[in-house]
Amino acid sequence: MNCKNIFMKIIKKKIKSKIIYQNKKVTAFEDIEPKSPIHILIVPNKIIKSTNKINKKNKHIIGTMTYVAIKIAKKLNFYKDGYRIVINCNKHGGQTIPHLHMHLLGGKILGNFC
Incomplete structure (x- = not known):
């Protein structure tokens, strides 16, 4: 696996990060620049650059x-109050790291997005 990507370094535990969940397919860890009291990133353990790279084999x-x-929202007990799941895609979508990742946000009223 390519370890140049910061997410791959976290997955491989080459960078210390608070991993919340990990299995063979995905890793979840706290965002280092949280936008809400709870801000967890969920990433595939294999590099998929963006949602544009989702295909029949990896869907x-x-x-x-x-x-x-x-599962994390339930485990950390914020699922009843609510949460937001966001996936940014490419530059105009706000994606800054070329590795598919999902933001799980919660812990406060997030307001309307659209």
Whole structure:
């Protein structure tokens, strides 16, 4: 696996990070620049550069990431109050690291987005 990418370094534990959840397919860890009291990133353990790279072979990963987000929200007990799941895609979408990642945000009223 390519360890030049910061997410891959976290997945491989080459950079210390608070990992919340990890299995063979995904890793979830706290964002180092949180935008809410709870801000967790969920990433595939294999590099998929963006949602534009989702295809027939890897489409299951979005479901796995979403399932893990819900599991974490329940485990950390903020699922009843609510949360937001966000995936940014490419530069105009706000994606800054070329590795698919899902933001799980909660712990406060986030307000309307659209």
